[in-house]
Amino acid sequence: MIRLEKRPQPSRAWSMATPLVAVLATMLFGGLLFAALGKPPVEAIRTIFWEPLFGEFSFYYRPQLLVKGAPLVLIAIGLSLGFRAGIWNIGAEGQYIMGAIFGAGAGLAFYPLEAFYIFPIMVIAGAFGGWLWAMIPAVLKTRFGTNEILVSLMLVYVAEQFLASVSLGLLKNPEGFGFPGSRNLQSWDAAHNAELIAGTGMHWGVVAALIAVIFAYVLLNRHMTGYHIRLTGEAPRAAKFAGVNPTRLVLFCLGTSGALAGLAGMFEVSGPSGQISIDFNVGYGFTAIIVAFLGRLHPVGILLAGGLMALTYIGGDIAQSNLQLPAAAIQVFQGMLLFFLLAFDLLTNFRIAIGKPEVA
Amino acid sequence: MTVPLLSLQGLTKAYPGVVANDSVSFDIGEGEVHALLGENGAGKSTLVKMIYGLVKPDSGKMLLRGQPFEPAEPRAARADGIAMVFQHFSLFDALNVAENIALGMENPPELRDLAARIREVSETYGLPLDPFRTVGDLSAGERQRVEIIRCLLQDPKLLIMDEPTSVLTPQEVDILFKTLQKLQSEGTSILYISHKLEEIRTLCDHATILRLGKNVGECTPAETSARDMAEMMVGSTLQTPERGSREFGGVAMDISGLSVPAPSAFGTALKNVHMTVRKGEILGIGGVAGNGQDELLGVLSGEVLTDADAVKLHGQPVGRLGPTARRRLGVLAAPEERLGHAAAPDMSLTENAMLTGSVREGLEKNGFLDWAATKDFAERIIKAFDVRTPGPGNAARSLSGGNLQKFVIGREVLQDPDVLVVNQPTWGVDAAAAASIRQSLLDLAAKGAAVICISQDLDELMEISDSFAALNEGRLSAPREAAGLTVDEIGLMMGGAHGMEVAHV
Numbered sequence: 040m041i042r043l044e045k046r047p048q049p050s051r052a053w054s055m056a057t058p059l060v061a062v063l064a065t066m067l068f069g070g071l072l073f074a075a076l077g078k079p080p081v082e083a084i085r086t087i088f089w090e091p092l093f094g095e096f097s098f099y100y101r102p103q104l105l106v107k108g109a110p111l112v113l114i115a116i117g118l119s120l121g122f123r124a125g126i127w128n129i130g131a132e133g134q135y136i137m138g139a140i141f142g143a144g145a146g147l148a149f150y151p152l153e154a155f156y157i158f159p160i161m162v163i164a165g166a167f168g169g170w171l172w173a174m175i176p177a178v179l180k181t182r183f184g185t186n187e188i189l190v191s192l193m194l195v196y197v198a199e200q201f202l203a204s205v206s207l208g209l210l211k212n213p214e215g216f217g218f219p220g221s222r223n224l225q226s227w228d229a230a231h232n233a234e235l236i237a238g239t240g241m242h243w244g245v246v247a248a249l250i251a252v253i254f255a256y257v258l259l260n261r262h263m264t265g266y267h268i269r270l271t272g273e274a275p276r277a278a279k280f281a282g283v284n285p286t287r288l289v290l291f292c293l294g295t296s297g298a299l300a301g302l303a304g305m306f307e308v309s310g311p312s313g314q315i316s317i318d319f320n321v322g323y324g325f326t327a328i329i330v331a332f333l334g335r336l337h338p339v340g341i342l343l344a345g346g347l348m349a350l351t352y353i354g355g356d357i358a359q360s361n362l363q364l365p366a367a368a369i370q371v372f373q374g375m376l377l378f379f380l381l382a383f384d385l386l387t388n389f390r391i392a393i394g395k396p397e398v399a
Numbered sequence: 400m401t402v403p404l405l406s407l408q409g410l411t412k413a414y415p416g417v418v419a420n421d422s423v424s425f426d427i428g429e430g431e432v433h434a435l436l437g438e439n440g441a442g443k444s445t446l447v448k449m450i451y452g453l454v455k456p457d458s459g460k461m462l463l464r465g466q467p468f469e470p471a472e473p474r475a476a477r478a479d480g481i482a483m484v485f486q487h488f489s490l491f492d493a494l495n496v497a498e499n500i501a502l503g504m505e506n507p508p509e510l511r512d513l514a515a516r517i518r519e520v521s522e523t524y525g526l527p528l529d530p531f532r533t534v535g536d537l538s539a540g541e542r543q544r545v546e547i548i549r550c551l552l553q554d555p556k557l558l559i560m561d562e563p564t565s566v567l568t569p570q571e572v573d574i575l576f577k578t579l580q581k582l583q584s585e586g587t588s589i590l591y592i593s594h595k596l597e598e599i600r601t602l603c604d605h606a607t608i609l610r611l612g613k614n615v616g617e618c619t620p621a622e623t624s625a626r627d628m629a630e631m632m633v634g635s636t637l638q639t640p641e642r643g644s645r646e647f648g649g650v651a652m653d654i655s656g657l658s659v660p661a662p663s664a665f666g667t668a669l670k671n672v673h674m675t676v677r678k679g680e681i682l683g684i685g686g687v688a689g690n691g692q693d694e695l696l697g698v699l700s701g702e703v704l705t706d707a708d709a710v711k712l713h714g715q716p717v718g719r720l721g722p723t724a725r726r727r728l729g730v731l732a733a734p735e736e737r738l739g740h741a742a743a744p745d746m747s748l749t750e751n752a753m754l755t756g757s758v759r760e761g762l763e764k765n766g767f768l769d770w771a772a773t774k775d776f777a778e779r780i781i782k783a784f785d786v787r788t789p790g791p792g793n794a795a796r797s798l799s800g801g802n803l804q805k806f807v808i809g810r811e812v813l814q815d816p817d818v819l820v821v822n823q824p825t826w827g828v829d830a831a832a833a834a835s836i837r838q839s840l841l842d843l844a845a846k847g848a849a850v851i852c853i854s855q856d857l858d859e860l861m862e863i864s865d866s867f868a869a870l871n872e873g874r875l876s877a878p879r880e881a882a883g884l885t886v887d888e889i890g891l892m893m894g895g896a897h898g899m900e901v902a903h904v
Contacts (some may be wrong), residue, residue: 047794047796048745048793048794048796048797049794085660154569165511259602261767261768262766262767262768263757263763263766263767264766265754265770266750266768269746270743270746270754273743273744273745273746274738274739274740274742274743274744274746276736276739276740277739277740277741277742277743277754278743279702279722280700280702280722280732280734280740280741280754280755281722281723281754281755282701282722282723282724282726283722
């Protein structure tokens with residue numbers, strides 16, 4: 040009989056190894072899935088993991104890794120703080136949208152002025168928009184004890200409606216021939232989040248993501264607030280005993296994750312995307328949840344996981360166009376990754392034992 | 400020679416890394432009250448679980464009236480006349496007594512018939528109990544009666560009782576003992592597990608002593624002194640904590656008119672609690688579990704806020720201050736629940752040292768943490784309190800209960816508190832560790848700190864306290880000088896028999 044035995048303490052080796060094992064298992068079972076669909080499995084896996092990095096057109100794909108990875112990492116870092124403390128912000132997508140709207144709106148208020156301070160104002164406004172949107176579930180939770188999972192998730196759909204409204208109204212491009220969507224910020228230098236080094240994909244969002252990783256690392260390992268976050272997640276009663284103020288912690292975690300998601304939205308709208316449009320958001324806020332867990336809620340892990348996730352996105356796109364893999368198969372593939380990660384995660388705290396169970 | 404009721408021969412049971420029972424043999428005669436003595440972790444529980452069919456022995460055999468006895472599961476053991484009252488009750492709060500008993504039966508009769516039988520048995524054995532009362536409203540002593548009556552309805556040959564008196568007031572213990580003596584006079588054998596030596600001396604005919612899984616001796620309790628039995632149990636001479644003569648200073652902590660509503664449906668509200676502790680004084684607070692101990696600790700540690708004036712430190716109101724602010728002022732606490740309350744199970748000892756030590760040990764500067772200093776602090780605790788662990792990097796949950804408790808108490812004591820509040824400081828801790836913890840509390844008081852020791856272990860409280868009060872349903876009795884208090888008086892302070900009448904048998 041096979042059963043699970045709790046380890047006396049979490050295994051450090053397994054906690055490092057599980058992401059790797061999960062990726063390998065995903066490759067194996069993903070390959071089987073692709074084979075079942077009648078596609079060459081090795082070729083498909085190679086296309087997803089190899090082509091974007093070292094393939095013929097990698098000069099185009101590599102910058103895309105940064106462009107896609109940066110918002111994921113930025114949002115996931117914020118989410119991981121709350122997740123560590125058992126505060127579940129599922130609505131980063133909404134905060135991302137609101138950050139983009141606030142950031143673009145603040146900038147467009149100055150149009151067509153060319154001034155150095157416009158972009159910083161947009162950055163602050165973007166963070167503020169995301170923060171504000173996250174404060175709604177935070178305040179409702181601390182004042183009335185509502186469930187932040189439900190409220191933050193619902194607010195995603197409110198934000199989407201809001202996005203549609205401003206695309207068609209408030210922020211609509213007056214010179215846009217009646218098409219929905221704002222002016223294109225890419226063609227306005229003062230507000231453009233341009234590549235810092237041409238051809239690398241490196242924009243201010245990537246810088247912000249890296250800063251966020253360092254900030255989160257220091258916070259969690261060297262700062263009282265980070266210690267309180269971890270303590271609350273591991274043993275809420277002990278946290279109370281240690282003097283943690285739960286209300287303040289909820290406000291901090293939801294606020295920070297909202298602000299970072301808002302920043303990601305702002306950098307996206309002023310850079311790679313260029314304008315507010317009805318379908319501006321592409322689900323980074325939800326994918327970031329996967330990234331946060333894939334990175335084991337650890338800042339450095341999230342950095343790597345964001346890269347990996349971006350890789351499967353881009354590789355998935357290539358596989359779709361080169362091998363005619365259905366988009367759903369790619370999504371299943373990405374789902375597998377999370378599934379295996381959570382499954383193997385068990386081995387950090389448990390070991391598999393073979394034999395008869397003992398009644399303790 | 401008569402055949403014993405149950406004969407254990409060379410029972411051995413090993414778990415990974417530990418031999419719980421190593422070739423244990425002894426006999427229980429018909430109508431005998433047999434004590435099984437030993438410290439925590441000596442293997443008492445494993446042994447009775449084998450008898451009750453919960454655990455299978457690796458080797459050795461059991462004979463029941465000379466016949467091989469190998470219960471595969473508790474049901475088989477029950478069918479052969481073995482019944483057991485566990486230390487932790489398995490009762491549903493929301494159901495009444497008869498329903499609870501019916502749930503544990505193979506073929507429960509009609510509830511009305513069952514109720515009649517419960518009444519009959521409870522009257523015969525002096526355990527008055529109303530079959531239609533909701534279990535949630537019963538005291539711990541009454542709940543234990545439900546469990547006992549559940550066993551008696553099976554008409555057992557051997558009744559196993561696991562630490563039955565740990566939840567009882569002295570008066571309730573008397574009632575229980577009368578019942579057990581009546582059962583014995585009717586020929587039922589009783590296997591009585593305890594580490595309380597005095598009650599074994601009054602009740603038991605014979606005692607088997609276990610240490611580290613081995614049978615290290617047998618004795619006739621009535622003819623052996625409690626000290627000798629204790630030393631057989633521990634395997635070395637016992638250090639009795641020394642209480643030097645102490646001078647009491649001014650009032651350190653003053654609680655007046657403190658009332659706090661119950662935190663949850665099955666919590667206890669504190670009602671109009673008054674007490675004062677002086678510098679250098681140890682105030683012992685007794686009481687049966689669930690009478691407001693946790694809640695009182697929460698109020699003193701600052702986890703639960705009250706009116707500012709209800710809790711005063713050196714005359715200053717502190718009722719509105721949280722745990723961190725109180726620590727800064729010198730009020731430290733060690734809660735009962737080690738894993739999850741006093742310490743975070745998955746965090747290392749270093750991280751757990753930070754949990755309460757950050758303020759007073761200066762482990763934090765402008766919000767940034769000094770892990771090197773924290774590690775030093777953790778190592779100091781480990782060294783000063785003889786915590787057995789490979790190092791401060793180990794997770795709290797990897798420590799044994801006693802070692803973690805030494806760490807938790809040590810963490811507070813080393814911070815040099817003005818007022819220290821501890822709840823169940825030696826619960827589940829072996830005798831040697833318990834003695835060292837008590838000694839550290841006495842030493843702390845000798846240095847002038849006020850100590851509030853909440854405990855359910857009356858022997859412990861009598862050993863260290865200067866004054867004594869008892870919690871009963873959230874009310875605190877007026878503190879009295881501990882020296883000269885009789886067991887009867889203490890029992891009455893704890894609520895007597897909780898309104899239960901001593902049945903005349």
